[in-house]
Amino acid sequence: MRVFISGYYGFGNLGDEMLLDALRALLIEYGFRRDELVVLSASPKETEREHALSSFKRGNLLRLFAEIKRGDLLISGPGGLFQDSTGPWSPAFYASHAFLALLKGAKVLIYGQSLGPIKRRVNLLLVRFLLSKASLVVLRDESMSDMVPRNKLLFTPDPAFILSVGEVSGLRDGIGIVFRRWKWDLESLLRVLVKMGFPLTLISFQAEREREDGIRLSKMYGLPFLTPSNWAEALRVLSTFKLVIGMRLHSLIMSAMTFTPFIGISYDPKVRSLCELLKMPFLESPRETFAFSGYIRDIMIKWDRKSEGLKCEVEILREKVRSVFTRSLNLLLGREA
Known part of the structure; x- marks a missing residue:
């Protein structure tokens, strides 16, 4: 077969x-x-x-x-x-x-x-x-x-949860921003973040399409710009931040896997679903800048509790991915009534 x-x-x-x-x-x-x-x-x-x-x-x-x-x-x-x-x-x-x-x-x-x-x-x-x-x-x-x-x-939970993370960085600082080309005005969010004074880093998960935007924003705001070459490298990068702001679903999943609190930019219903599942905040409009600032302050104050909560949730999701997949193939192959 x-x-x-x-x-x-x-x-x-x-x-x-x-x-x-x-x-x-x-x-x-x-x-x-x-x-x-x-x-x-x-x-x-x-x-x-x-x-x-x-x-x-x-x-x-x-x-x-x-x-x-x-x-x-x-x-x-x-x-x-x-x-x-x-x-x-x-x-x-x-x-x-x-x-x-x-x-x-x-x-x-x-x-x-x-x-x-x-x-x-x-x-x-x-x-x-x-x-x-x-x-x-x-x-x-x-x-x-x-x-x-x-x-x-x-x-099923997202299948990516079953992958091995390796050692999570113990040294965390600043905010990682995983962006993408979309209808959102990313610059309005960047201006809010710059005013808050946290160290910021721009990250692209699809550099071939987003490199030009990343370089432009990096020069405009004086920010580092990273382009991980594979998902394992991306996991290592995200584990170094105190907070991740993600415009890609799997940036949020990788953040959860490294026990890094995050804020989702809800460009798609699947982002909102994941944020609700993991009890993490999300924005549905670029005009929610006041709520955005509040979410960041709340996460930084309650960071240890938020991170530990993600650790517990991810372990549960990992086992559920395995059990649902096994049941699915058993049903397809006639190994389960």
Whole structure:
């Protein structure tokens, strides 16, 4: 049995590459061999080098159709694949992998995903139809989960929580800001932070797309600018701060994994869900600058308690990821009633 993995891989996004490593670890822990795993990637050579997994071009549908067989498994995810806020064709593209697998008699597991936002009616209909045909759907939050048949639906924490962190830095100082290109006015938040007097560092998780913005803001405000080359390096970087302000979901997850309190910038419902789960504050509007200042002061005053709370929560989430994944594959492979 081979497992084909479809997701946003091969683009140099640290969060998605982290998810691929987490999924690989879960599959191997379950009993699959490394040579049974195949990744559909934008950069197959990079994926093979970084993750030591077989890979081919994610747009090569003919090869997928030729290689996937009855009894194989296609895993769509983890990540936020079925949304059209980053591109109108994303849902159709990822759905094409799943429909080809179903056509060949393979099982399809939608795993570790957040659904939406989906604005276009045609995409909504397409995703709803796919969810009804998938073998099992395992979501990481409740957003749009009403589209999934109840008898096919499970929930999991983000799979990244199962990864090993290593030693967490004992020396912490300042605030790390993980930014991204989005509709938010990042500079208004930076001005508030500069006035508060904390040491600040800008961080990009996708340097190819964000380097120009990072250099510009770094020069404008006289701030260090870091571009970690992989998720393990990003974890080490985030563990050196007293507080992280994140505009990327996995910057917040990595902060939690290093027991670093954080404030989420809620560009997507999945960010709000994570912040509520871990009892951390978040902003939904760039105009909330007064609340922003208050959140920072509160975290700095209660830092030890906040950090210890994250440590306890992360351990619970790590075990839940494992148990839900095991149950999911047992259901798919007929090992559980």
